[in-house]
Amino acid sequence: MSVVVRTARPTDLPGIQRLSDQVFRSQRPGQHMAEEFPWMYDASNARHWAIALDGDEVVSIAGAMVWPALIAGAPTTAATTGSVATYPSYRGQGLASQILDHLEQDLFREGVRLMQISGDLPLYLRWGARPVGEVAWYRLTSAPEPRPTDFRIRPIHPGNDAGLVAQLNQSRSTRFGRTRGQLQSMLSLQPLTIVEKGVPIALLVETSEGPAAYAIINHRPFGGRAASRVVEWAGDPQALLFALASVPNWPEAGMLVPVLSEEIALKSALAPAVPLRRQPVSWLAKVINGPGLVSDLHELWRERCAQELNAHPVDRARTVIHLGDSQWTVDAPELAEWLFNPTAPSRPEALNAVWPVPALWSEGLNYV
Ligand SMILES: CC(C)(COP(=O)(O)OP(=O)(O)OC[C@H]1O[C@@H](n2cnc3c(N)ncnc32)[C@H](O)[C@@H]1OP(=O)(O)O)[C@@H](O)C(=O)NCCC(=O)NCCS
Numbered sequence: 001m002s003v004v005v006r007t008a009r010p011t012d013l014p015g016i017q018r019l020s021d022q023v024f025r026s027q028r029p030g031q032h033m034a035e036e037f038p039w040m041y042d043a044s045n046a047r048h049w050a051i052a053l054d055g056d057e058v059v060s061i062a063g064a065m066v067w068p069a070l071i072a073g074a075p076t077t078a079a080t081t082g083s084v085a086t087y088p089s090y091r092g093q094g095l096a097s098q099i100l101d102h103l104e105q106d107l108f109r110e111g112v113r114l115m116q117i118s119g120d121l122p123l124y125l126r127w128g129a130r131p132v133g134e135v136a137w138y139r140l141t142s143a144p145e146p147r148p149t150d151f152r153i154r155p156i157h158p159g160n161d162a163g164l165v166a167q168l169n170q171s172r173s174t175r176f177g178r179t180r181g182q183l184q185s186m187l188s189l190q191p192l193t194i195v196e197k198g199v200p201i202a203l204l205v206e207t208s209e210g211p212a213a214y215a216i217i218n219h220r221p222f223g224g225r226a227a228s229r230v231v232e233w234a235g236d237p238q239a240l241l242f243a244l245a246s247v248p249n250w251p252e253a254g255m256l257v258p259v260l261s262e263e264i265a266l267k268s269a270l271a272p273a274v275p276l277r278r279q280p281v282s283w284l285a286k287v288i289n290g291p292g293l294v295s296d297l298h299e300l301w302r303e304r305c306a307q308e309l310n311a312h313p314v315d316r317a318r319t320v321i322h323l324g325d326s327q328w329t330v331d332a333p334e335l336a337e338w339l340f341n342p343t344a345p346s347r348p349e350a351l352n353a354v355w356p357v358p359a360l361w362s363e364g365l366n367y368v
Pocket residue numbers: 023060083084085086087090091092093094095096097098118119120121122123
C-alpha cells in the first residue's frame with residue numbers, strides 16, 4: 001500500500017463525502033454530511049481538508065473551517081476541525097495523525113493561531129490538543145416570567161436579518177466571526193438541529209432602539225425526548241429570556257442554557273437557578289502558533305498587566321513566554337491550558353493576572 005497525504009482539491013470532494021457518509025451516516029440512510037454542513041463540504045473550502053489517498057481513493061480525511069475570532073475583544077484567527085475519519089481497513093496505521101499534522105501545517109501557513117477539534121479522542125490529545133474552558137449548563141423547567149419591557153420578538157429571516165444577527169454577534173466576547181453568506185446558510189439550515197432532529201427556532205428580540213438579542217434554539221430534539229437547548233445567542237441576557245419565554249411547548253426535560261465562566265451577566269439573569277452540571281466544553285484546543293496568538297492578544301495584556309508580556313518561537317512546537325524578568329518555555333498543549341483553562345495547575349502564579357482568556361464557543365452555527 002502506498003498512501004499519499006496531501007491537501008484536498010475541489011475534485012476530491014466526492015471521495016471525501018463518500019468516506020464521510022460511510023463513517024458518520026451509515027446508520028441514517030438518506031442523510032448526507034455535505035447537506036448538513038454545506039460550507040464545510042463546499043468546493044471553495046476544499047483547501048481546508050487534508051486527505052490520504054490510496055491510488056485514486058480517499059481513505060482518510062480531516063476538514064476544517066477558518067474563522068475570524070474575537071477573544072476578549074482582540075481579533076485573531078481560529079479554525080474548527082471535524083469530520084476526522086479513516087476507512088476501517090486503513091485504521092491504526094497513523095493516517096489520521098498524519099492528516100491532522102498536515103492540516104495543522106496548512107492552517108499555520110494561512111495565519112491560523114488556534115485549532116478547535118470536537119471530541120476527546122486519545123489521538124487528539126497525543127497530537128497536542130487539550131480541554132479548555134468550562135461550561136455550566138442551566139436547566140430551566142418552565143418559561144421565565146417576562147418582565148414588562150418594550151421587547152418585541154419575531155423569527156429571524158436568514159436572508160434579511162443576517163446583518164442584524166452579525167451585529168449582535170460582534171458584541172459577544174466568546175465568538176467566532178462569520179461571513180454574511182455563511183451566516184445566512186447556517187441560519188437557514190441550523191445543522192445541529194438537523195443532526196439532533198429538533199425543531200429549528202431562530203428568534204430576534206428588538207426594542208425601539210434596535211436589535212436586543214438573538215437566540216438559536218434546538219427545540220425538542222430527538223422527538224422531544226431530550227431537553228431543548230440554546231445553541232447560540234448574543235445580546236442582552238434579559239432579551240434572551242424573553243425569547244425563551246415565547247417558545248411554545250417546552251419538553252418535559254426543559255430548556256438547557258449553556259453559560260461560559262465569563263458570562264457573568266447571563267449568570268445573574270438566570271439566578272436564582274443554579275447549574276445542573278459544569279463540564280469542560282466539548283471540544284479540545286491546540287494552539288498552533290503561540291507567538292502569533294500572544295501577539296494578536298497583545299493589547300489585552302497591556303490592559304491587564306503592568307509588566308510587558310511577550311512570546312517568541314523556539315521552534316514549531318515550543319514558545320518562550322516573557323513576563324517582566326521571568327520566562328517560561330512551553331509546548332503547544334501547555335500553552336493552550338495556560339491561556340484558556342481556568343484551573344490549569346501548571347500555570348505560574350505570576351500569569352494568573354493575565355490568563356485565562358475567554359474560551360471560544362463554537363457550538364451552534366459554527367458546528368462543522
Ligand atoms: C478516529 C479515527 C479517525 C482514527 O483514524 P486512524 O487513521 O486509525 O488514526 P491513527 O492510526 O492515527 O490512530 C489510531 C490508533 O492507531 C495507533 N497508531 C498510529 N500509528 C500506528 C502505527 N504505525 N502502527 C500501529 N498503530 C498505530 C495510534 O496510536 C492510535 O491509537 P489509539 O486509538 O489508542 O489512540 C478512525 O478510527 C475513525 O474513522 N473512527 C470513526 C470516526 C470517528 O470517531 N471520528 C472522530 C470523530 S470525533
